[in-house]
Amino acid sequence: MNLSPIRTHHHSPFPALIRIDALGAVDATGWACSPCSVLVDLSADVGTVLAVGTPEQVAAHPAAKSPELVCLRRDRAVLIPGLVNAHTHLDLTSVGPQPHDPSRGFVDWVEMVRRSRPQEEADIALAVRRGIELSLAGGVVAIGDIAGAPGGRLNPAAWRAARDSGLFGISFLEFFAIGHGEQRALDMLDRMIPELAIEARACRDGGPGFEVGLQPHAPNTVARSAYRRAIEHTETLAGGGQPILSTHLAETSEERQFVAHGTGPQREMLERFGLWSEAILNDVGQSNHPVEHLSEVLAQARFLVAHVNDASDAAIQTLARTRTCVAYCPRASAYFAAERSFGPHRYRDMLRAGVPVALGTDSIINLPAGSERISTLDEMRMLFERDGLDPLTALAMGTTHGAVALGLAPELFQFISGPMAGILAIEVESPDSVGCPDATGLMQSVLRSRQRPELLFGGKKCGETGIARSVGTNRA
Numbered sequence: 001m002n003l004s005p006i007r008t009h010h011h012s013p014f015p016a017l018i019r020i021d022a023l024g025a026v027d028a029t030g031w032a033c034s035p036c037s038v039l040v041d042l043s044a045d046v047g048t049v050l051a052v053g054t055p056e057q058v059a060a061h062p063a064a065k066s067p068e069l070v071c072l073r074r075d076r077a078v079l080i081p082g083l084v085n086a087h088t089h090l091d092l093t094s095v096g097p098q099p100h101d102p103s104r105g106f107v108d109w110v111e112m113v114r115r116s117r118p119q120e121e122a123d124i125a126l127a128v129r130r131g132i133e134l135s136l137a138g139g140v141v142a143i144g145d146i147a148g149a150p151g152g153r154l155n156p157a158a159w160r161a162a163r164d165s166g167l168f169g170i171s172f173l174e175f176f177a178i179g180h181g182e183q184r185a186l187d188m189l190d191r192m193i194p195e196l197a198i199e200a201r202a203c204r205d206g207g208p209g210f211e212v213g214l215q216p217h218a219p220n221t222v223a224r225s226a227y228r229r230a231i232e233h234t235e236t237l238a239g240g241g242q243p244i245l246s247t248h249l250a251e252t253s254e255e256r257q258f259v260a261h262g263t264g265p266q267r268e269m270l271e272r273f274g275l276w277s278e279a280i281l282n283d284v285g286q287s288n289h290p291v292e293h294l295s296e297v298l299a300q301a302r303f304l305v306a307h308v309n310d311a312s313d314a315a316i317q318t319l320a321r322t323r324t325c326v327a328y329c330p331r332a333s334a335y336f337a338a339e340r341s342f343g344p345h346r347y348r349d350m351l352r353a354g355v356p357v358a359l360g361t362d363s364i365i366n367l368p369a370g371s372e373r374i375s376t377l378d379e380m381r382m383l384f385e386r387d388g389l390d391p392l393t394a395l396a397m398g399t400t401h402g403a404v405a406l407g408l409a410p411e412l413f414q415f416i417s418g419p420m421a422g423i424l425a426i427e428v429e430s431p432d433s434v435g436c437p438d439a440t441g442l443m444q445s446v447l448r449s450r451q452r453p454e455l456l457f458g459g460k461k462c463g464e465t466g467i468a469r470s471v472g473t474n475r476a
């Protein structure tokens with residue numbers, strides 16, 4: 001790639017070239033440097049690292065002498081790559097954080113969401129844009145977003161809003177297809193997917209972007225036959241690229257009961273909606289664990305499955321064998337008290353088995369009241385504090401594993417020369433690792449810090465999206 005001369009933004013108030021000087025930098029490969037400088041060309045479609053290393057090394061790069069260079073001093077901060085949020089529902093941002101009493105059950109909560117979620121396209125777009133702002137405030141530059149289906153209809157409004165943000169990721173369009181509702185849902189997919197595939201092709205430009213995929217909602221609302229159809233449709237949407245699907249899986253005890261026995265609150269909900277049909281018992285009710293129930297489906301395509309709070313040894317083996325990625329949402333699992341039903345989440349057993357476990361926040365509904373960001377940094381900090389999770393494993397779950405789950409190159413989330421998805425700076429309290437480039441120590445200081453992350457750049461056309469705004473105002 002020819003990176004010089006540096007192109008300039010004649011009409012942009014944003015810098016085309018920045019140099020960040022920080023206390024240190026660390027990425028999930030275990031690479032670290034302290035003190036650290038990074039030289040980034042922001043005039044490219046995706047911010048491109050020209051040089052990274054000690055301040056002396058970076059000063060030696062020819063572009064470091066450019067009159068256009070804007071220097072950002074972050075002497076008390078550690079730099080990490082932009083974060084990935086592998087599972088969220090940005091279209092629920094308008095609902096805001098809500099209290100929940102787990103003893104009232106999952107179905108009660110689902111009814112609340114059904115009543116309060118935005119229904120109109122304009123309101124959905126507004127909620128997603130607010131969700132993007134809160135994601136950027138949390139240093140998130142790539143998102144696995146679930147585009148909900150108000151009224152049961154596949155809805156691309158959230159994908160369009162996410163696409164306009166310049167962030168990376170996949171918008172998984174959600175649908176339900178079970179019992180008396182299955183055929184209607186499959187007909188809808190047949191009708192809508194070809195047009196969406198054309199729209200997806202038209203907005204691809206060769207680089208990473210915001211793709212569209214499908215999310216069969218969960219095994220208690222989607223028949224296996226409909227999962228198989230979703231795989232075919234996702235291949236059409238991917239247009240020769242890597243098809244990736246998402247689904248909620250092994251999330252609740254209600255789901256486990258429904259899949260194993262065809263009984264319980266999930267069945268009652270289908271009955272209430274007039275969707276229950278005795279034919280569903282040909283699909284569920286064979287005493288299978290939800291992961292076993294879907295194992296053949298998971299083997300047929302790349303899946304990113306959310307939660308897996310309920311994980312047997314056999315389920316973990318199946319996830320590994322089928323190369324399934326898991327999006328674990330620690331604060332959501334705690335909010336729903338999943339541990340009471342299933343014990344502590346087994347993400348570390350999954351990692352040991354070779355399952356890429358990424359982090360997700362789930363929707364803002366399950367985040368603490370007053371949350372000013374939607375960030376997997378907070379999930380990393382929670383696991384570090386609660387479980388004593390190794391800091392670099394936490395960073396991998398928040399960056400490179402999420403990248404793999406969303407079909408993005410992990411290199412976009414590493415400090416190496418070339419395109420980078422984003423960089424954030426986090427002030428740390430006791431900078432005891434200065435001059436001692438120990439990756440674990442640097443990352444530990446990031447996780448111990450209570451400071452909010454500052455996104456220095458990220459996403460596509462990073463000099464023009466909101467992401468470089470702070471950079472623009474810091475021009476010396």
Ligand SMILES: [Zn+2]
Pocket residue numbers: 087088089146248306362363
């Ligand atoms: Zn979810």
